[in-house]
Amino acid sequence: MLTLVLGGCKASGKLSKSNKSYEIGEYYRSIEQYRKTYRKTKNRAVKAEIQFRIAEAYKYIGEYKRAATFYKTAIVRGYSDPIVFLHYADVLRADQEYDEAIANYQKYLKTSPGDQHALNGIASCDRTPKWLDNPTRFQIEDLKSLNSKASDYAGVYPGGHENQIVFTSSREGATGRRDSPITGQLYGDIFHSYYDKQKGRWEKPTLIDENLTVDTGDDEGAASFDSRGTTMYFTRCRYDKTKSMGAEIYTSSETGGTWSDPVRVELGGDSLLIAHPSLSADGRTLYFVSDMPGGFGGKDIWKAEGAPGAWGKPVNLGPAINTPGNEMFPFIRDNGELYFSSDFRVGMGGLDIFKAVKNDKGQWEVENMKSPINSPGDDFAIYFIPGEDRGLFTTNRKGTRGDDIFSFVLPPKIFEIDGNVVDKETGNRLKNATIRLIGTDGTMLRLNADNGKFKFRLNPETEYVVAAFKKGYLNAKANETTIGLKDSKTFDVSLALTPTDAPIRVDNIYFDFGKWDLLPASKNALDSLVQILVQNPTVTIELMAHTDCRGDAKFNFELSQKRAESVVNYLVANGISPARLVAKGYGETAPKTVNRKLAQKYNFLKRGEELTCDFINKLPTEEEQEICHQINRRTEFRVLSTDYREKFAPSPKE
Template identity: 60%
Template sequence: MGMNRYFRLLIFLFFTVVLFSCGAGKMGRDALLSHEIGEYYKAIEKYRKASRKEKDRVKRREYAYAIAECYHYIGDYERAALYYRNAIRRGYGDPAALLDLAEMLRSAQDYEEAIETYRMYLDTIPGDERARAGLEAIRKTQEWVANPSRHIVNPIKEINSRESDYAPVFVGGRDNEVIFTSSRKASTGKKESMITGQDYTDLFRATFSIQRQKWEQPQLLDENFVINTGEEEGAATLSPTGEQMIFTRCRYDKSQALGAELYSTSQSRGSWSDPIKVQVVGDSLIAAHPALSYDGSELYFVSDMPGGFGGKDIWKAEKVGGAYANPVNLGEAINTPGDEMFPFSRDNGELYFSSNYHMGMGGLDIFRAVKNDDGTWTVENMGYPVNSPSDDFGIAYVEGENKGMFTSNRKGSRGDDLYEFVVPPKIFRVDGEVFDKETGNRIDGANVRIIGTDGTSLRLRTQDGKFQMKLQPETEYIFAAFKDGYLRDKASANTIGLEDSKDFRFELFLTPTDAPIKLDNINYEFGSWELLPQSKSSLDTLVATLMLNPTITIEIMSHTDHVGSDQFNFELSQKRAQSVVDYLIEKGISPQRLVAKGYGETWPKAVTRDQARQYDFLKRGDELTEEFILKLTEEQQETARAINRRTEFRVLSTDFIERFDAEPER
């Protein structure tokens, strides 16, 4: 993240006055002039030569700071940190050098020293927003790395060279042909750039071989010197068909930079027409990094012309009568006091760009901007692994797909390299099993009804009690399993808001209706029919069962143990059964579906398989009569009596239809 451009200019002017007033030599003056016009690589060499011959410690300190600034501008953050540290150690007095050093350390991933340096700066300039933002950026970087996006990122080894390769754009929106900028040895511009120290850049084309499943060796886009010339060409944009191209050209006159300009050309039968300058800004102003909107009605570009927010800004010009005119700044949501560059307009209307000022991981980060209904922009960092602590920029998407390329000089790169990325499709799948709740066996041939909020309405039949299906994103599903002779069961799956693929696994248990079904945890006050509070949550499960099975009628069956008189037990069990029925009616269950029946001690429990597993003194099928219980130990007797004290229900019919009494005539 750069300092405010105006503030940097003040420092530069002060530096110029100091050197000239002190009678600095010709090398120092030449270095200043190269620095001023943006020839950073050339300026670094001149500053070094001047510093080696300079005996004045103050001037050498200023040279060290100037070299740090130049390395900062060309994105060599580790060397920039080295020279900022050198200048500070020599007594460079402006506290802004501490902030610059902290920023470089952050980009070099030396977070511990970066945090310490930010805090030293804040001790001098308390509350400074840039320093506070830098500390927050370190925290956010660690958060992004710990929670990466779903992008899979890899370098494109067949395309990348030892020199700079950057700013890809797909031809015709397809993924098998790309045009990009490179300073590789095959470029026609053999002059050394005074900005980067590499050869001038040209536009290259690479195609993907389907048979070989790899990228072919890149070739010059134009070998007839129509587009690629002795100047620097690069950073292009194409119309959706690939027939029109607007690209950047940097011209020089006697080794002096004349600035970046935009040129337009069209292709017919494989040949490009003579480029025509796009008059989108004044002759003395810089325009670079073009990006056409999908319909070609808008041209985004980068400029530092007046009316911006500082540094380089992204502007937009509308197509009027075949030309692009009336450029407007994209505003403070996009542009900052730093540099915003390399815009890309996706076919879905999203705008992508790189910035060294918005909250990021360091250097240039790639951001996504979405236009809201009111015309404002919402901007978000693309996070890790698209972004890194180094420079990440020049992204391009394949038309209609979630994949593409971008540029990065992250660790492992040989400079600016091209990286490919893809966001794998989110796959949601459900694997379900349907079981007999009593036996634990899977039920073959059970029916499963699936209803989704996207309009899905399906029926599946289990095979060996299993079923599978794929689910759609951003959808909520209900699965209901049913079969004659069983109560239904259901489960749900929700893919709304899920960022990653997911497998849903659940088990559905169908309860047989040919035997009474115990209601667990139905408890009453001692000797009373008053339901205890914890019983009501269990009864709510029964309410859900009745709603899921709307055609059944049931009998609520209450049982007691053998303690007490027969009459008392009958009356108590009847009142307890009625208490359950009353609660179900309160919850909206029709009284026509409910029968309350108290059995007292007349229906001893037959031990189930689960109960036999739980109690080693019981066997499956044992009937817990009074005679059987009295043969047990005292502790075992209490357990057996507790099993007999139960509330159950059984299905009486499965063809219930709600009856509504007709309103009487008046």
């Protein structure tokens, strides 16, 4: 793939014969050469050095499991450079051996305290399992009918038209040589394929340029198109025999199905690495990768503004984007979002895809795209269809045959309320209640819940009030919001309507034994009662306090009256008009009659039974008797009227 080819697009220099292939980036060729040298030497230090170099070559090729084996052997043989622990940890992490990876990062940190690469690696080991267990909403699919056993990557839809895909491949049919010293595969060419709707699959890919003006014996790939899909920018690594002449960006235009002779895009002077073009939607900014002076690490992302044939001076995107590692495969989306791959930031594997968005101050804010877009393998070359949350990306994760092209889609977030209306006393669904939904976005909906069920579709970034109304019941409402939600959500809403024709128990009202001061634990229950009265401003109620039948009747009556008054005082203190409230203590004079809810909860009680002292004393166990006493010790309210209107005193005259 071109990530490897770019590693070899550099001058050779004067190197020892044994290391020359490796140093100029011919990783595949160097492995076999090192193996031959290894068999001929008996020097332990040399053997350790060779093991390390083979591991490095496998790491660059992306064969992390093989690389791990050779790193481990190099460590056992006493390879002296601590960098071996760092790189060994990297490939262990890519193979999801997180505990062992962390141990080796820590070994490296002992020799290089505070090293950011190692610290990022440890953080990656911690986060990757969590990201795998909690993937984002993206859905991905392997384009198996398109991919081959060779590298297939950097797929795009020219002009956003999904019937044609253009991508880079080193498959059979590519024009390059078969024995690439870098990858062991054919040099890449630009292919295209059309989608066969009847067969539901991609047709057999062919070279994009039958005249071989774009595709040559050199290495071509990573194409980007203008908005019409007729002008293409692509990378070409040229070779003179086995010597690399560097990576450059070329451009070609299509007319009548024929591509013009490619023209080199002048961007970096004498730089040996100008690659991975991405053209902005308006055609005025070209993003690309280079290792030219002025960068922050290995390969950086740059941009040049202007127009074809007149590009301005390249500008590095700065440390908010670029790191001491490699940033590659930029893609500038039509909405201004920048996507790229990096091997240095906290991520899941070798290369991870990142999203960068400018904040209100014009500063880039970068985030990892996480699973399933990213994986413990290499993930890169993402492409979005203009105006849509779907597109293509490349990965070599487990299950692929190398670099394969996947499609992705971000389904729209779906928010909805799935609700029901019930009788607060019985818990049964109420038929024919009226439901209203009001949203801060102007939503005003009304429906009839025939069977006690209702459902609404909600909009994102909106606050809602859902309310239920039914004759003979107090109104009820609930508040929900979709503001800030990153994932789809169904809100389960149950609106319990209070009947107005019978006393309603207020649960969880607590007093100390023999006292009437409200305890703090009663606050939530009383606040709920406040909300009922606020939602039903025309209602007046009687607060009813009851005791059990034990103790002095007069004391029980006075105690219940004071307790009812304590509840009323709390409601008044929280904004309820005293004119709407009546406090009434009943002592032990109104024992509870068993309703359906109580009968279902306690199998020794039957609906309609009155919990008098005589009834309770005849129960066979003390436990059952105590339960009945607890039921009788209750606070209730009942609706007195539903036509209350607040009276306001006229303003005094001057």
